[in-house]
Amino acid sequence: MIWVAKGLMVLGTALLFIAAIGVNRLPDFYTRSHAATKPDTLGLISLMLGLAIYDGFTLSSIKMLLIIVFVALANPAATHALGRAAIRNGLLPVTLYKKSASAAGTDDPGEGR
Amino acid sequence: MEVRKKAPASRVVGLYLFVLIVLSLLWMAFSGKFDWLHLSYGVLSIVLVMALSRRLILRLDTDPSQDWIPHVHWGWALSYPFWLAWQIFVANFQVAWIVMHPRLPIDPVLLRFRCGMKADLAKVILGNSITLTPGTFTLLIEDDCFLVHCIHPSLASGLMDGSMQRKVAQVFGEHALLESEMQMEVLRDMDRYVEEHL
Numbered sequence: 001m002i003w004v005a006k007g008l009m010v011l012g013t014a015l016l017f018i019a020a021i022g023v024n025r026l027p028d029f030y031t032r033s034h035a036a037t038k039p040d041t042l043g044l045i046s047l048m049l050g051l052a053i054y055d056g057f058t059l060s061s062i063k064m065l066l067i068i069v070f071v072a073l074a075n076p077a078a079t080h081a082l083g084r085a086a087i088r089n090g091l092l093p094v095t096l097y098k099k100s101a102s103a104a105g106t107d108d109p110g111e112g113r
Numbered sequence: 114m115e116v117r118k119k120a121p122a123s124r125v126v127g128l129y130l131f132v133l134i135v136l137s138l139l140w141m142a143f144s145g146k147f148d149w150l151h152l153s154y155g156v157l158s159i160v161l162v163m164a165l166s167r168r169l170i171l172r173l174d175t176d177p178s179q180d181w182i183p184h185v186h187w188g189w190a191l192s193y194p195f196w197l198a199w200q201i202f203v204a205n206f207q208v209a210w211i212v213m214h215p216r217l218p219i220d221p222v223l224l225r226f227r228c229g230m231k232a233d234l235a236k237v238i239l240g241n242s243i244t245l246t247p248g249t250f251t252l253l254i255e256d257d258c259f260l261v262h263c264i265h266p267s268l269a270s271g272l273m274d275g276s277m278q279r280k281v282a283q284v285f286g287e288h289a290l291l292e293s294e295m296q297m298e299v300l301r302d303m304d305r306y307v308e309e310h311l
């Protein structure tokens with residue numbers, strides 16, 4: 001059981017790390033918000049689940065399970081609010097990711113006009 | 114601003130009681146201390162939270178076109194989170210793979226489709242599920258028309274064939290649209306779309 005907990009914690013931190021890399025690598029606001037929110041959700045869920053199992057059945061493990069519920073509710077709502085605000089204010093998504101554009105060094109092809 | 118129907122007093126009291134019980138349980142779970150000092154802090158903060166969010170609580174019951182809790186099929190509702198968790202699990206690794214791939218093989222598109230659901234709660238659940246599933250996130254919901262940003266079309270297969278919509282419709286006992294009725298559009302020329310519609 002302790003190894004399950006440790007595995008979950010390692011998986012969680014790895015996913016959080018990949019999410020951070022994704023925010024840096026992806027080209028525009030919309031694709032970045034994918035990386036900023038999605039692997040984060042599963043990363044946090046598995047991290048908290050791992051900690052809850054590691055802790056056994058105590059009050060703090062119940063708190064960690066509640067954190068999972070709140071993150072699963074609040075994260076998509078916040079992402080939707082950001083994306084809605086962006087598209088309503090006319091921020092253009094990158095049309096197609098062009099290798100030539102990235103090679104030429106245009107930093108933000110998705111910037112609004 | 115349309116005039117909202119007043120909710121009957123008994124249901125308002127019931128709603129407040131429901132919120133009170135949920136908040137009290139949460140406070141006790143989070144504090145874990147049951148002496149008078151901590152409980153009185155709890156009472157103070159619960160009163161404050163309920164006073165600040167009273168419009169939100171009442172809003173739950175004053176829209177005449179909506180049932181507060183639509184007709185939920187509990188069997189489907191209990192199995193839905195597990196199905197969703199599996200979807201999130203699988204799709205997460207697909208996004209992680211895209212992010213870590215040296216060539217960054219992304220192909221962002223916008224999807225637009227109708228879901229045909231009436232209950233607000235059903236649309237909220239569908240929108241949240243889309244956002245939680247990696248690779249897709251809900252940009253706009255207008256009536257029953259969804260605008261979804263998708264990092265790669267292969268990650269949106271569950272949306273394009275309507276299986277996620279059917280799952281949510283099952284939970285709320287709503288009529289799911291057929292694939293032909295969804296008017297699924299895959300918008301690649303996003304600049305033109307944004308100019309035309311926004």
